[in-house]
Structure formats: C-alpha cells, structure tokens
Amino acid sequence: MTELPVETGDARVDGILAGLNRLAGLPAADHVAVFDDAFTGLEATLAAMDEQ
Known part of the structure; x- marks a missing residue:
C-alpha cells in the first residue's frame, strides 16, 4: 500500500x-464502511469548498 502524506494542509x-487508521484493527469485511465514511467526508469537504 502507498504511504499517505502525514498532513495535507487542510x-x-x-x-x-x-479515520483510515481504523482499518488496521478491522476485518477486511468492515473496510468498505470505513472507505465509504472517508469518501462521504471528502465529498462533503469538496462541496463546501465549492460553496465558498
């Protein structure tokens, strides 16, 4: 897996x-929910940036 940057600046x-750090302690079957949470959060953040 590719290493993620420590900080993005935002x-x-x-x-x-x-929140993706939760993946390490979860069975693979639960990973989808974690990625879905991250996707939803990133999507909302981008939408908020567009509204500024």
Whole structure:
C-alpha cells in the first residue's frame, strides 16, 4: 500500500484521512464502511469548498 502524506494542509481532510487508521484493527469485511465514511467526508469537504 502507498504511504499517505502525514498532513495535507487542510485540517478537515487530515481528520478524514486519520479515520483510515481504523482499518488496521478491522476485518477486511468492515473496510468498505470505513472507505465509504472517508469518501462521504471528502465529498462533503469538496462541496463546501465549492460553496465558498
């Protein structure tokens, strides 16, 4: 797996990406929900940026 940057420079995105750390303690069957949460959060963050 590719290493993610430590910080992106945007606290909202960094918080979402930090949530991916939950993957290590979960069975593979539960990974989809974690990625879905991250995708939803990133999508909402991008939408909020468009509204500014």
